[in-house]
Amino acid sequence: MAEYDLVVVGGGPTGENVADRAVSGGLSVALVEAERVGGECSYWACMPSKALLRPAAVLAQARAVPGAAEAVTGSLDAAAVLARRDEVVSGFDDAGQAEWLSGAGVSLVRGRARLAGPRGVEVTGPDGGTSELTARHAVAVCTGSVPFVPGVPGLAEAGFWTSREGTAAKEVPESLVVIGGGVVACELAWAWHSLGARVHMLARGGRLLSGNEPFAGERVAEALRAAGVEVRTGADVVEVAGGADGRTVRFRDGSGEHRVTAAEVLVATGRRPATDGLGLETVGLDAAALADVDDSCRVRGVEEGWLYAVGDVNGRANVTHMGKYQGRAVGDAIAARARGGEAAPEPWSRWAATADHHAVPQVVFTEPEVAAVGRTEEAAREAGLRVRAVEYDLGWVAGAGLFAPGYAGRAKMVVDEDRRVVVGCTLVGPGVGELVHAATVAVVGEVPLERLWHAVPAFPTVSEVWLRLLEAYGR
Numbered sequence: 001m002a003e004y005d006l007v008v009v010g011g012g013p014t015g016e017n018v019a020d021r022a023v024s025g026g027l028s029v030a031l032v033e034a035e036r037v038g039g040e041c042s043y044w045a046c047m048p049s050k051a052l053l054r055p056a057a058v059l060a061q062a063r064a065v066p067g068a069a070e071a072v073t074g075s076l077d078a079a080a081v082l083a084r085r086d087e088v089v090s091g092f093d094d095a096g097q098a099e100w101l102s103g104a105g106v107s108l109v110r111g112r113a114r115l116a117g118p119r120g121v122e123v124t125g126p127d128g129g130t131s132e133l134t135a136r137h138a139v140a141v142c143t144g145s146v147p148f149v150p151g152v153p154g155l156a157e158a159g160f161w162t163s164r165e166g167t168a169a170k171e172v173p174e175s176l177v178v179i180g181g182g183v184v185a186c187e188l189a190w191a192w193h194s195l196g197a198r199v200h201m202l203a204r205g206g207r208l209l210s211g212n213e214p215f216a217g218e219r220v221a222e223a224l225r226a227a228g229v230e231v232r233t234g235a236d237v238v239e240v241a242g243g244a245d246g247r248t249v250r251f252r253d254g255s256g257e258h259r260v261t262a263a264e265v266l267v268a269t270g271r272r273p274a275t276d277g278l279g280l281e282t283v284g285l286d287a288a289a290l291a292d293v294d295d296s297c298r299v300r301g302v303e304e305g306w307l308y309a310v311g312d313v314n315g316r317a318n319v320t321h322m323g324k325y326q327g328r329a330v331g332d333a334i335a336a337r338a339r340g341g342e343a344a345p346e347p348w349s350r351w352a353a354t355a356d357h358h359a360v361p362q363v364v365f366t367e368p369e370v371a372a373v374g375r376t377e378e379a380a381r382e383a384g385l386r387v388r389a390v391e392y393d394l395g396w397v398a399g400a401g402l403f404a405p406g407y408a409g410r411a412k413m414v415v416d417e418d419r420r421v422v423v424g425c426t427l428v429g430p431g432v433g434e435l436v437h438a439a440t441v442a443v444v445g446e447v448p449l450e451r452l453w454h455a456v457p458a459f460p461t462v463s464e465v466w467l468r469l470l471e472a473y474g475r
Protein backbone atom coordinates (compact mmCIF):
# COMPACT_ATOMS: atom_id res chain seq x y z
CA MET A 1 0.00 0.00 0.00
CA ALA A 2 1.52 3.33 -1.09
CA GLU A 3 1.16 6.32 1.19
CA TYR A 4 1.11 9.98 0.11
CA ASP A 5 0.26 13.21 1.92
CA LEU A 6 -2.48 13.89 -0.63
CA VAL A 7 -4.32 11.73 -3.13
CA VAL A 8 -6.03 13.61 -5.97
CA VAL A 9 -8.74 11.70 -7.83
CA GLY A 10 -9.11 13.01 -11.39
CA GLY A 11 -6.47 14.71 -13.51
CA GLY A 12 -8.48 17.37 -15.31
CA PRO A 13 -7.48 21.04 -15.05
CA THR A 14 -8.79 21.14 -11.48
CA GLY A 15 -6.93 18.07 -10.21
CA GLU A 16 -3.72 19.20 -11.92
CA ASN A 17 -3.86 22.53 -10.08
CA VAL A 18 -4.65 21.00 -6.69
CA ALA A 19 -1.72 18.61 -7.10
CA ASP A 20 0.72 21.24 -8.34
CA ARG A 21 0.00 23.64 -5.47
CA ALA A 22 0.18 20.91 -2.85
CA VAL A 23 3.59 19.79 -4.15
CA SER A 24 4.75 23.42 -4.10
CA GLY A 25 3.62 23.48 -0.48
CA GLY A 26 5.93 20.57 0.31
CA LEU A 27 3.52 17.61 0.16
CA SER A 28 3.89 14.26 -1.58
CA VAL A 29 1.03 13.83 -4.04
CA ALA A 30 -0.42 10.97 -6.08
CA LEU A 31 -2.90 11.82 -8.83
CA VAL A 32 -5.17 9.07 -10.15
CA GLU A 33 -6.54 9.46 -13.68
CA ALA A 34 -8.93 7.00 -15.34
CA GLU A 35 -8.73 8.32 -18.92
CA ARG A 36 -6.44 11.14 -20.03
CA VAL A 37 -4.43 13.62 -17.99
CA GLY A 38 -5.91 17.01 -18.89
CA GLY A 39 -9.50 15.84 -18.46
CA GLU A 40 -12.63 16.66 -20.38
CA CYS A 41 -11.46 20.23 -21.00
CA SER A 42 -8.39 19.26 -23.01
CA TYR A 43 -9.87 16.53 -25.21
CA TRP A 44 -13.68 16.79 -25.41
CA ALA A 45 -14.71 20.24 -24.20
CA CYS A 46 -13.06 23.68 -24.09
CA MET A 47 -10.05 23.08 -26.31
CA PRO A 48 -11.55 21.13 -29.23
CA SER A 49 -14.74 23.21 -29.27
CA LYS A 50 -12.76 26.43 -29.45
CA ALA A 51 -10.54 24.95 -32.17
CA LEU A 52 -13.69 24.18 -34.17
CA LEU A 53 -15.13 27.67 -33.63
CA ARG A 54 -12.09 29.88 -34.15
CA PRO A 55 -11.75 29.57 -37.95
CA ALA A 56 -15.36 30.67 -38.49
CA ALA A 57 -14.84 33.68 -36.22
CA VAL A 58 -11.67 34.71 -38.06
CA LEU A 59 -13.38 34.35 -41.41
CA ALA A 60 -16.42 36.36 -40.32
CA GLN A 61 -14.20 39.12 -38.96
CA ALA A 62 -12.09 39.27 -42.13
CA ARG A 63 -15.23 39.38 -44.26
CA ALA A 64 -16.53 42.31 -42.19
CA VAL A 65 -13.60 44.63 -42.97
CA PRO A 66 -13.29 46.22 -46.43
CA GLY A 67 -9.85 45.59 -47.84
CA ALA A 68 -9.58 42.26 -46.07
CA ALA A 69 -12.99 41.13 -47.30
CA GLU A 70 -11.86 41.32 -50.92
CA ALA A 71 -9.03 38.92 -50.13
CA VAL A 72 -11.44 36.30 -48.81
CA THR A 73 -12.59 34.39 -51.81
CA GLY A 74 -13.30 30.95 -50.44
CA SER A 75 -15.13 29.27 -47.60
CA LEU A 76 -13.91 27.30 -44.59
CA ASP A 77 -11.88 24.19 -45.34
CA ALA A 78 -13.68 21.71 -43.08
CA ALA A 79 -10.99 19.04 -43.35
CA ALA A 80 -8.31 21.55 -42.32
CA VAL A 81 -10.44 22.74 -39.40
CA LEU A 82 -10.88 19.16 -38.17
CA ALA A 83 -7.16 18.54 -38.59
CA ARG A 84 -6.40 21.64 -36.52
CA ARG A 85 -8.84 20.41 -33.86
CA ASP A 86 -6.93 17.11 -33.78
CA GLU A 87 -3.68 19.02 -33.37
CA VAL A 88 -5.13 21.08 -30.50
CA VAL A 89 -6.11 17.88 -28.65
CA SER A 90 -2.64 16.42 -29.34
CA GLY A 91 -4.23 13.57 -31.28
CA PHE A 92 -5.95 12.53 -28.03
CA ASP A 93 -2.54 11.66 -26.58
CA ASP A 94 -1.89 12.88 -23.04
CA ALA A 95 1.88 12.21 -23.01
CA GLY A 96 2.66 15.94 -22.87
CA GLN A 97 0.42 16.58 -19.87
CA ALA A 98 1.66 13.44 -18.09
CA GLU A 99 5.22 14.71 -18.59
CA TRP A 100 4.22 18.08 -17.13
CA LEU A 101 2.79 16.35 -14.05
CA SER A 102 5.93 14.36 -13.57
CA GLY A 103 8.04 17.53 -13.96
CA ALA A 104 5.88 19.16 -11.28
CA GLY A 105 6.73 16.31 -8.90
CA VAL A 106 3.31 14.63 -8.91
CA SER A 107 3.11 10.82 -9.03
CA LEU A 108 0.66 9.76 -11.74
CA VAL A 109 -1.32 6.58 -11.07
CA ARG A 110 -3.31 5.41 -14.09
CA GLY A 111 -6.66 3.81 -13.32
CA ARG A 112 -10.13 4.38 -11.92
CA ALA A 113 -10.27 5.35 -8.27
CA ARG A 114 -12.89 4.77 -5.62
CA LEU A 115 -12.87 5.74 -1.99
CA ALA A 116 -12.22 2.82 0.34
CA GLY A 117 -12.94 4.14 3.81
CA PRO A 118 -11.49 7.27 5.43
CA ARG A 119 -8.30 8.42 3.61
CA GLY A 120 -8.25 5.23 1.56
CA VAL A 121 -8.37 5.06 -2.24
CA GLU A 122 -8.58 1.88 -4.29
CA VAL A 123 -7.42 2.06 -7.89
CA THR A 124 -8.42 -0.35 -10.65
CA GLY A 125 -5.64 -0.11 -13.22
CA PRO A 126 -5.87 -0.42 -17.01
CA ASP A 127 -5.00 -4.15 -16.70
CA GLY A 128 -7.87 -4.73 -14.24
CA GLY A 129 -5.56 -5.15 -11.25
CA THR A 130 -6.21 -3.17 -8.08
CA SER A 131 -3.91 -1.24 -5.81
CA GLU A 132 -4.45 0.84 -2.69
CA LEU A 133 -3.33 4.31 -1.79
CA THR A 134 -3.51 5.94 1.61
CA ALA A 135 -3.61 9.67 2.16
CA ARG A 136 -1.87 10.97 5.27
CA HIS A 137 -3.68 14.30 5.14
CA ALA A 138 -6.32 14.58 2.43
CA VAL A 139 -8.14 13.19 -0.57
CA ALA A 140 -9.29 15.68 -3.20
CA VAL A 141 -12.07 14.46 -5.50
CA CYS A 142 -11.74 16.28 -8.83
CA THR A 143 -13.69 13.90 -11.07
CA GLY A 144 -15.51 16.56 -13.07
CA SER A 145 -18.92 16.10 -14.63
CA VAL A 146 -20.67 13.94 -17.22
CA PRO A 147 -23.49 14.83 -19.61
CA PHE A 148 -27.00 14.82 -18.21
CA VAL A 149 -29.19 12.93 -20.70
CA PRO A 150 -32.95 13.32 -20.32
CA GLY A 151 -35.12 10.20 -20.50
CA VAL A 152 -36.69 10.98 -23.87
CA PRO A 153 -38.46 7.90 -25.29
CA GLY A 154 -36.49 6.32 -28.14
CA LEU A 155 -33.39 8.48 -27.66
CA ALA A 156 -31.10 5.73 -26.39
CA GLU A 157 -32.24 3.29 -29.09
CA ALA A 158 -31.83 5.86 -31.88
CA GLY A 159 -28.32 6.77 -30.72
CA PHE A 160 -27.12 10.29 -30.08
CA TRP A 161 -24.11 12.53 -29.69
CA THR A 162 -23.10 14.07 -26.38
CA SER A 163 -20.49 16.83 -26.23
CA ARG A 164 -17.85 14.12 -26.63
CA GLU A 165 -18.95 13.19 -30.16
CA GLY A 166 -19.95 16.82 -30.70
CA THR A 167 -16.34 17.91 -30.28
CA ALA A 168 -14.49 14.82 -31.52
CA ALA A 169 -16.44 13.81 -34.67
CA LYS A 170 -14.16 12.95 -37.57
CA GLU A 171 -16.59 14.08 -40.25
CA VAL A 172 -19.09 16.86 -40.66
CA PRO A 173 -22.61 15.41 -40.53
CA GLU A 174 -24.94 16.43 -43.34
CA SER A 175 -27.47 17.58 -40.74
CA LEU A 176 -27.70 17.88 -36.96
CA VAL A 177 -30.49 18.42 -34.43
CA VAL A 178 -29.22 20.06 -31.25
CA ILE A 179 -31.37 19.52 -28.15
CA GLY A 180 -30.72 22.26 -25.59
CA GLY A 181 -30.27 26.01 -25.53
CA GLY A 182 -27.31 26.44 -23.19
CA VAL A 183 -23.64 27.10 -23.82
CA VAL A 184 -22.76 23.72 -25.32
CA ALA A 185 -25.80 23.82 -27.60
CA CYS A 186 -25.07 27.33 -28.88
CA GLU A 187 -21.34 26.79 -29.39
CA LEU A 188 -21.64 23.43 -31.10
CA ALA A 189 -24.58 24.56 -33.25
CA TRP A 190 -22.33 27.38 -34.51
CA ALA A 191 -19.36 25.12 -35.00
CA TRP A 192 -21.10 22.45 -37.07
CA HIS A 193 -23.15 25.00 -38.99
CA SER A 194 -19.94 26.81 -39.93
CA LEU A 195 -18.48 23.53 -41.17
CA GLY A 196 -21.42 22.90 -43.47
CA ALA A 197 -24.00 20.91 -41.48
CA ARG A 198 -27.68 21.85 -41.67
CA VAL A 199 -28.45 22.60 -38.02
CA HIS A 200 -31.76 22.66 -36.16
CA MET A 201 -31.79 23.76 -32.49
CA LEU A 202 -34.55 22.75 -30.10
CA ALA A 203 -34.40 24.77 -26.89
CA ARG A 204 -36.86 24.02 -24.16
CA GLY A 205 -36.84 27.45 -22.53
CA GLY A 206 -38.12 30.71 -23.92
CA ARG A 207 -34.63 31.89 -24.87
CA LEU A 208 -31.08 30.73 -25.41
CA LEU A 209 -28.36 31.12 -22.77
CA SER A 210 -30.93 31.63 -20.06
CA GLY A 211 -28.35 32.22 -17.32
CA ASN A 212 -27.27 35.44 -19.02
CA GLU A 213 -28.87 38.84 -19.52
CA PRO A 214 -31.82 38.34 -21.90
CA PHE A 215 -30.23 40.31 -24.76
CA ALA A 216 -27.32 37.85 -24.91
CA GLY A 217 -29.43 34.85 -25.90
CA GLU A 218 -31.60 37.01 -28.13
CA ARG A 219 -28.62 38.30 -30.10
CA VAL A 220 -27.07 34.85 -30.45
CA ALA A 221 -30.41 33.43 -31.63
CA GLU A 222 -30.79 36.27 -34.15
CA ALA A 223 -27.30 35.64 -35.50
CA LEU A 224 -27.82 31.88 -35.69
CA ARG A 225 -31.07 32.37 -37.57
CA ALA A 226 -29.52 34.94 -39.90
CA ALA A 227 -26.80 32.41 -40.71
CA GLY A 228 -29.38 29.76 -41.58
CA VAL A 229 -29.70 27.74 -38.38
CA GLU A 230 -33.28 26.82 -37.51
CA VAL A 231 -33.73 27.89 -33.87
CA ARG A 232 -36.88 26.84 -32.00
CA THR A 233 -37.45 27.97 -28.44
CA GLY A 234 -40.15 26.62 -26.14
CA ALA A 235 -39.64 23.26 -27.82
CA ASP A 236 -40.27 20.11 -25.80
CA VAL A 237 -38.78 16.96 -27.28
CA VAL A 238 -41.31 14.13 -27.06
CA GLU A 239 -39.66 11.22 -28.84
CA VAL A 240 -36.69 10.28 -31.01
CA ALA A 241 -36.76 7.46 -33.55
CA GLY A 242 -34.01 6.00 -35.71
CA GLY A 243 -34.70 5.19 -39.37
CA ALA A 244 -33.15 4.83 -42.80
CA ASP A 245 -33.01 8.62 -43.26
CA GLY A 246 -31.34 9.29 -39.94
CA ARG A 247 -32.94 10.24 -36.64
CA THR A 248 -36.35 11.82 -36.38
CA VAL A 249 -37.07 14.06 -33.40
CA ARG A 250 -40.69 14.69 -32.52
CA PHE A 251 -41.26 17.87 -30.49
CA ARG A 252 -44.01 20.21 -29.37
CA ASP A 253 -43.94 23.97 -29.20
CA GLY A 254 -46.53 26.72 -28.94
CA SER A 255 -47.62 26.12 -32.52
CA GLY A 256 -48.24 22.37 -32.19
CA GLU A 257 -46.34 19.15 -32.81
CA HIS A 258 -43.51 18.87 -35.34
CA ARG A 259 -40.88 16.45 -36.62
CA VAL A 260 -37.37 17.07 -37.81
CA THR A 261 -35.02 14.46 -39.26
CA ALA A 262 -31.24 14.71 -39.25
CA ALA A 263 -28.17 12.54 -39.60
CA GLU A 264 -27.21 13.11 -35.95
CA VAL A 265 -28.81 14.31 -32.73
CA LEU A 266 -26.66 16.19 -30.20
CA VAL A 267 -27.95 16.15 -26.63
CA ALA A 268 -26.67 19.28 -24.84
CA THR A 269 -28.96 19.45 -21.83
CA GLY A 270 -26.50 20.11 -19.05
CA ARG A 271 -24.10 18.09 -16.94
CA ARG A 272 -24.13 16.28 -13.59
CA PRO A 273 -21.29 15.60 -11.14
CA ALA A 274 -19.17 12.53 -11.96
CA THR A 275 -19.74 10.54 -8.77
CA ASP A 276 -20.84 7.14 -10.11
CA GLY A 277 -18.83 4.29 -8.60
CA LEU A 278 -16.81 6.66 -6.44
CA GLY A 279 -17.30 4.65 -3.24
CA LEU A 280 -18.78 7.57 -1.30
CA GLU A 281 -20.86 5.08 0.69
CA THR A 282 -17.64 3.68 2.19
CA VAL A 283 -17.26 6.96 4.07
CA GLY A 284 -20.94 7.34 4.89
CA LEU A 285 -21.73 9.91 2.18
CA ASP A 286 -23.98 10.13 -0.85
CA ALA A 287 -23.36 11.93 -4.16
CA ALA A 288 -25.10 15.11 -2.98
CA ALA A 289 -22.53 15.48 -0.18
CA LEU A 290 -19.87 16.66 -2.63
CA ALA A 291 -21.90 19.78 -3.37
CA ASP A 292 -21.81 20.72 0.31
CA VAL A 293 -18.36 22.23 0.64
CA ASP A 294 -16.98 25.30 2.40
CA ASP A 295 -15.04 27.96 0.50
CA SER A 296 -11.85 25.89 0.67
CA CYS A 297 -13.89 23.10 -1.01
CA ARG A 298 -13.65 20.92 2.10
CA VAL A 299 -16.66 18.60 2.29
CA ARG A 300 -18.75 19.48 5.33
CA GLY A 301 -19.53 16.92 8.01
CA VAL A 302 -16.56 14.62 7.37
CA GLU A 303 -14.77 13.74 10.57
CA GLU A 304 -11.27 15.27 10.70
CA GLY A 305 -12.01 17.14 7.46
CA TRP A 306 -9.81 15.07 5.14
CA LEU A 307 -12.13 15.09 2.08
CA TYR A 308 -12.30 17.83 -0.56
CA ALA A 309 -14.49 18.13 -3.68
CA VAL A 310 -13.13 20.52 -6.28
CA GLY A 311 -14.11 21.73 -9.75
CA ASP A 312 -17.14 20.58 -11.74
CA VAL A 313 -17.85 17.78 -9.27
CA ASN A 314 -18.97 20.27 -6.60
CA GLY A 315 -21.12 22.21 -9.07
CA ARG A 316 -20.10 25.64 -7.73
CA ALA A 317 -19.01 27.12 -11.07
CA ASN A 318 -18.66 24.69 -13.96
CA VAL A 319 -15.98 26.31 -16.07
CA THR A 320 -12.33 25.39 -16.32
CA HIS A 321 -10.89 28.64 -15.02
CA MET A 322 -12.97 28.43 -11.81
CA GLY A 323 -12.01 24.78 -11.30
CA LYS A 324 -8.36 25.82 -11.59
CA TYR A 325 -8.97 28.75 -9.24
CA GLN A 326 -10.56 26.44 -6.67
CA GLY A 327 -7.67 24.02 -7.23
CA ARG A 328 -5.09 26.67 -6.34
CA ALA A 329 -6.93 27.57 -3.12
CA VAL A 330 -7.42 23.92 -2.18
CA GLY A 331 -3.83 22.84 -2.86
CA ASP A 332 -2.56 25.74 -0.73
CA ALA A 333 -5.10 25.07 2.05
CA ILE A 334 -4.27 21.35 2.25
CA ALA A 335 -0.54 22.12 2.39
CA ALA A 336 -1.04 24.77 5.09
CA ARG A 337 -3.26 22.47 7.16
CA ALA A 338 -0.78 19.62 6.81
CA ARG A 339 1.79 21.94 8.38
CA GLY A 340 -0.58 22.43 11.32
CA GLY A 341 -2.08 25.75 10.22
CA GLU A 342 -5.78 26.48 10.23
CA ALA A 343 -6.02 27.96 6.72
CA ALA A 344 -9.44 29.40 7.55
CA PRO A 345 -11.22 30.16 4.28
CA GLU A 346 -11.96 33.80 5.11
CA PRO A 347 -13.48 35.67 2.17
CA TRP A 348 -10.85 36.62 -0.43
CA SER A 349 -8.04 34.84 1.44
CA ARG A 350 -5.68 32.56 -0.53
CA TRP A 351 -7.54 29.54 0.86
CA ALA A 352 -11.00 30.54 -0.25
CA ALA A 353 -12.66 30.35 -3.68
CA THR A 354 -14.75 33.41 -2.84
CA ALA A 355 -15.20 34.51 -6.46
CA ASP A 356 -17.33 31.40 -7.08
CA HIS A 357 -20.25 33.11 -5.39
CA HIS A 358 -20.77 36.17 -7.56
CA ALA A 359 -17.73 36.98 -9.63
CA VAL A 360 -17.54 34.16 -12.18
CA PRO A 361 -16.50 35.23 -15.68
CA GLN A 362 -17.55 33.26 -18.73
CA VAL A 363 -17.15 33.65 -22.46
CA VAL A 364 -19.48 31.93 -24.91
CA PHE A 365 -17.55 31.60 -28.15
CA THR A 366 -20.40 32.10 -30.59
CA GLU A 367 -20.51 34.83 -33.24
CA PRO A 368 -21.23 37.30 -31.64
CA GLU A 369 -19.40 36.28 -28.50
CA VAL A 370 -21.05 36.66 -25.12
CA ALA A 371 -18.78 37.67 -22.25
CA ALA A 372 -20.14 38.14 -18.76
CA VAL A 373 -19.03 38.36 -15.16
CA GLY A 374 -20.87 38.66 -11.89
CA ARG A 375 -24.59 39.02 -11.47
CA THR A 376 -27.22 39.75 -14.06
CA GLU A 377 -29.60 42.55 -13.16
CA GLU A 378 -32.29 40.00 -12.33
CA ALA A 379 -29.96 37.88 -10.18
CA ALA A 380 -28.75 40.97 -8.33
CA ARG A 381 -32.30 42.02 -7.51
CA GLU A 382 -33.14 38.48 -6.42
CA ALA A 383 -30.13 38.62 -4.10
CA GLY A 384 -31.69 41.71 -2.51
CA LEU A 385 -29.26 44.26 -3.95
CA ARG A 386 -30.53 47.72 -4.83
CA VAL A 387 -29.13 48.00 -8.34
CA ARG A 388 -29.34 50.23 -11.38
CA ALA A 389 -28.26 48.95 -14.77
CA VAL A 390 -27.13 50.87 -17.83
CA GLU A 391 -26.70 49.63 -21.38
CA TYR A 392 -24.75 50.91 -24.35
CA ASP A 393 -24.68 50.01 -28.02
CA LEU A 394 -21.14 48.81 -28.75
CA GLY A 395 -21.48 49.87 -32.36
CA TRP A 396 -21.32 53.51 -31.24
CA VAL A 397 -17.82 53.12 -29.80
CA ALA A 398 -15.12 54.47 -32.15
CA GLY A 399 -12.94 51.40 -31.65
CA ALA A 400 -15.79 49.11 -32.64
CA GLY A 401 -16.29 51.01 -35.89
CA LEU A 402 -12.63 50.40 -36.67
CA PHE A 403 -12.83 46.76 -35.61
CA ALA A 404 -15.45 46.37 -38.35
CA PRO A 405 -17.84 48.81 -40.00
CA GLY A 406 -21.37 48.01 -38.91
CA TYR A 407 -20.07 46.32 -35.75
CA ALA A 408 -23.10 45.16 -33.78
CA GLY A 409 -22.93 44.59 -30.05
CA ARG A 410 -24.25 45.63 -26.69
CA ALA A 411 -22.90 46.12 -23.19
CA LYS A 412 -24.64 46.24 -19.84
CA MET A 413 -23.28 47.23 -16.47
CA VAL A 414 -25.09 46.47 -13.23
CA VAL A 415 -24.24 48.82 -10.36
CA ASP A 416 -24.94 48.30 -6.67
CA GLU A 417 -26.44 51.68 -5.79
CA ASP A 418 -25.65 51.40 -2.10
CA ARG A 419 -21.96 50.62 -2.48
CA ARG A 420 -21.53 52.30 -5.90
CA VAL A 421 -19.58 49.37 -7.30
CA VAL A 422 -20.08 47.23 -10.40
CA VAL A 423 -21.59 43.83 -9.54
CA GLY A 424 -22.15 42.55 -13.05
CA CYS A 425 -21.24 43.21 -16.65
CA THR A 426 -22.31 41.58 -19.92
CA LEU A 427 -20.84 42.24 -23.34
CA VAL A 428 -22.11 40.83 -26.61
CA GLY A 429 -20.27 41.36 -29.88
CA PRO A 430 -17.43 40.09 -32.05
CA GLY A 431 -14.24 39.64 -30.05
CA VAL A 432 -15.64 40.79 -26.69
CA GLY A 433 -14.21 37.76 -24.89
CA GLU A 434 -10.94 39.64 -24.56
CA LEU A 435 -12.73 42.55 -22.82
CA VAL A 436 -14.21 40.67 -19.93
CA HIS A 437 -11.16 40.58 -17.69
CA ALA A 438 -11.38 44.35 -17.11
CA ALA A 439 -14.94 43.80 -15.89
CA THR A 440 -13.80 40.91 -13.69
CA VAL A 441 -11.17 43.13 -12.04
CA ALA A 442 -13.81 45.81 -11.42
CA VAL A 443 -16.24 43.31 -9.87
CA VAL A 444 -13.73 41.39 -7.77
CA GLY A 445 -11.87 44.55 -6.74
CA GLU A 446 -15.16 46.27 -5.88
CA VAL A 447 -13.62 49.34 -7.48
CA PRO A 448 -15.70 52.41 -6.55
CA LEU A 449 -17.29 54.07 -9.57
CA GLU A 450 -15.55 57.32 -8.68
CA ARG A 451 -12.20 55.55 -9.11
CA LEU A 452 -13.27 53.67 -12.25
CA TRP A 453 -13.48 57.03 -14.04
CA HIS A 454 -9.70 57.15 -13.66
CA ALA A 455 -9.22 53.78 -15.39
CA VAL A 456 -8.89 55.30 -18.84
CA PRO A 457 -9.47 52.95 -21.78
CA ALA A 458 -7.06 53.38 -24.68
CA PHE A 459 -8.32 55.06 -27.85
CA PRO A 460 -9.52 53.69 -30.24
CA THR A 461 -10.29 50.35 -28.61
CA VAL A 462 -13.65 48.71 -28.00
CA SER A 463 -12.82 49.01 -24.28
CA GLU A 464 -13.91 52.66 -24.51
CA VAL A 465 -17.33 51.20 -23.87
CA TRP A 466 -16.35 51.45 -20.17
CA LEU A 467 -16.30 55.22 -20.45
CA ARG A 468 -19.64 55.21 -22.26
CA LEU A 469 -21.20 52.98 -19.61
CA LEU A 470 -19.96 55.29 -16.86
CA GLU A 471 -21.35 58.30 -18.74
CA ALA A 472 -24.67 56.51 -19.16
CA TYR A 473 -24.74 55.86 -15.43
CA GLY A 474 -23.86 59.46 -14.63
CA ARG A 475 -21.25 60.96 -12.34
Ligand SMILES: Cc1cc2nc3c(=O)[nH]c(=O)nc-3n(C[C@H](O)[C@H](O)[C@H](O)COP(=O)(O)OP(=O)(O)OC[C@H]3O[C@@H](n4cnc5c(N)ncnc54)[C@H](O)[C@@H]3O)c2cc1C
Pocket residue numbers: 009010011012013014015032033034035036037038039040041042044045046047049050111112113114142143144145163167184274277278310311312313317318319320321322323
Ligand atom coordinates in the same frame (compact mmCIF):
# COMPACT_ATOMS: atom_id res chain seq x y z
C1 LIG B 1 -18.36 21.07 -24.95
C2 LIG B 1 -17.83 21.79 -23.75
C3 LIG B 1 -17.12 22.95 -23.93
C4 LIG B 1 -16.63 23.65 -22.82
N1 LIG B 1 -15.95 24.81 -23.04
C5 LIG B 1 -15.47 25.49 -22.00
C6 LIG B 1 -14.72 26.69 -22.21
O1 LIG B 1 -14.53 27.16 -23.33
N2 LIG B 1 -14.22 27.33 -21.14
C7 LIG B 1 -14.41 26.85 -19.88
O2 LIG B 1 -13.91 27.47 -18.94
N3 LIG B 1 -15.11 25.73 -19.64
C8 LIG B 1 -15.64 25.03 -20.67
N4 LIG B 1 -16.32 23.87 -20.45
C9 LIG B 1 -16.43 23.36 -19.07
C10 LIG B 1 -15.13 22.62 -18.68
O3 LIG B 1 -14.90 21.58 -19.60
C11 LIG B 1 -15.22 22.07 -17.27
O4 LIG B 1 -15.62 23.08 -16.38
C12 LIG B 1 -13.85 21.52 -16.84
O5 LIG B 1 -13.43 20.49 -17.69
C13 LIG B 1 -13.89 21.03 -15.39
O6 LIG B 1 -12.63 20.57 -15.02
P1 LIG B 1 -12.46 19.42 -13.93
O7 LIG B 1 -11.00 19.17 -13.81
O8 LIG B 1 -13.23 19.77 -12.72
O9 LIG B 1 -13.17 18.16 -14.58
P2 LIG B 1 -12.81 17.32 -15.91
O10 LIG B 1 -12.16 18.16 -16.92
O11 LIG B 1 -14.07 16.62 -16.25
O12 LIG B 1 -11.74 16.27 -15.42
C14 LIG B 1 -12.09 15.24 -14.54
C15 LIG B 1 -11.10 14.11 -14.70
O13 LIG B 1 -11.35 13.13 -13.70
C16 LIG B 1 -11.20 11.84 -14.26
N5 LIG B 1 -11.98 10.90 -13.45
C17 LIG B 1 -13.33 10.88 -13.27
N6 LIG B 1 -13.65 9.90 -12.42
C18 LIG B 1 -12.50 9.29 -12.03
C19 LIG B 1 -12.18 8.24 -11.15
N7 LIG B 1 -13.12 7.60 -10.47
N8 LIG B 1 -10.89 7.89 -11.01
C20 LIG B 1 -9.92 8.54 -11.68
N9 LIG B 1 -10.15 9.56 -12.52
C21 LIG B 1 -11.43 9.94 -12.69
C22 LIG B 1 -11.74 11.99 -15.68
O14 LIG B 1 -11.24 10.98 -16.52
C23 LIG B 1 -11.21 13.39 -16.04
O15 LIG B 1 -9.94 13.31 -16.64
C24 LIG B 1 -16.84 23.15 -21.52
C25 LIG B 1 -17.57 21.98 -21.33
C26 LIG B 1 -18.06 21.30 -22.43
C27 LIG B 1 -18.83 20.04 -22.22
Ligand SMILES: NC(=O)c1ccc[n+]([C@@H]2O[C@H](COP(=O)([O-])OP(=O)(O)OC[C@H]3O[C@@H](n4cnc5c(N)ncnc54)[C@H](O)[C@@H]3O)[C@@H](O)[C@H]2O)c1
Pocket residue numbers: 150179180181182183184185187203204205209210237268269270271318319362363364365
Ligand atom coordinates in the same frame (compact mmCIF):
# COMPACT_ATOMS: atom_id res chain seq x y z
N1 LIG C 1 -17.47 28.62 -23.16
C1 LIG C 1 -17.71 28.08 -21.97
O1 LIG C 1 -17.34 28.59 -20.93
C2 LIG C 1 -18.45 26.78 -21.90
C3 LIG C 1 -18.74 26.10 -23.07
C4 LIG C 1 -19.48 24.93 -22.98
C5 LIG C 1 -19.87 24.45 -21.75
N2 LIG C 1 -19.54 25.14 -20.63
C6 LIG C 1 -20.03 24.68 -19.33
O2 LIG C 1 -20.39 23.32 -19.38
C7 LIG C 1 -21.58 23.11 -18.65
C8 LIG C 1 -22.58 22.34 -19.45
O3 LIG C 1 -23.09 23.12 -20.54
P1 LIG C 1 -24.53 22.82 -21.11
O4 LIG C 1 -24.78 23.74 -22.24
O5 LIG C 1 -24.66 21.36 -21.34
O6 LIG C 1 -25.46 23.16 -19.88
P2 LIG C 1 -26.35 24.45 -19.59
O7 LIG C 1 -26.81 24.28 -18.21
O8 LIG C 1 -25.65 25.70 -20.00
O9 LIG C 1 -27.58 24.32 -20.58
C9 LIG C 1 -28.46 23.22 -20.53
C10 LIG C 1 -29.60 23.44 -21.51
O10 LIG C 1 -30.36 22.26 -21.59
C11 LIG C 1 -31.73 22.54 -21.40
N3 LIG C 1 -32.34 21.36 -20.79
C12 LIG C 1 -32.11 20.86 -19.56
N4 LIG C 1 -32.84 19.75 -19.37
C13 LIG C 1 -33.53 19.54 -20.50
C14 LIG C 1 -34.47 18.56 -20.92
N5 LIG C 1 -34.83 17.57 -20.10
N6 LIG C 1 -34.97 18.66 -22.18
C15 LIG C 1 -34.60 19.68 -22.98
N7 LIG C 1 -33.72 20.63 -22.65
C16 LIG C 1 -33.22 20.56 -21.42
C17 LIG C 1 -31.74 23.78 -20.53
O11 LIG C 1 -32.96 24.46 -20.70
C18 LIG C 1 -30.55 24.55 -21.10
O12 LIG C 1 -30.91 25.26 -22.25
C19 LIG C 1 -22.08 24.47 -18.22
O13 LIG C 1 -21.79 24.64 -16.87
C20 LIG C 1 -21.31 25.42 -19.04
O14 LIG C 1 -21.06 26.64 -18.38
C21 LIG C 1 -18.84 26.29 -20.68
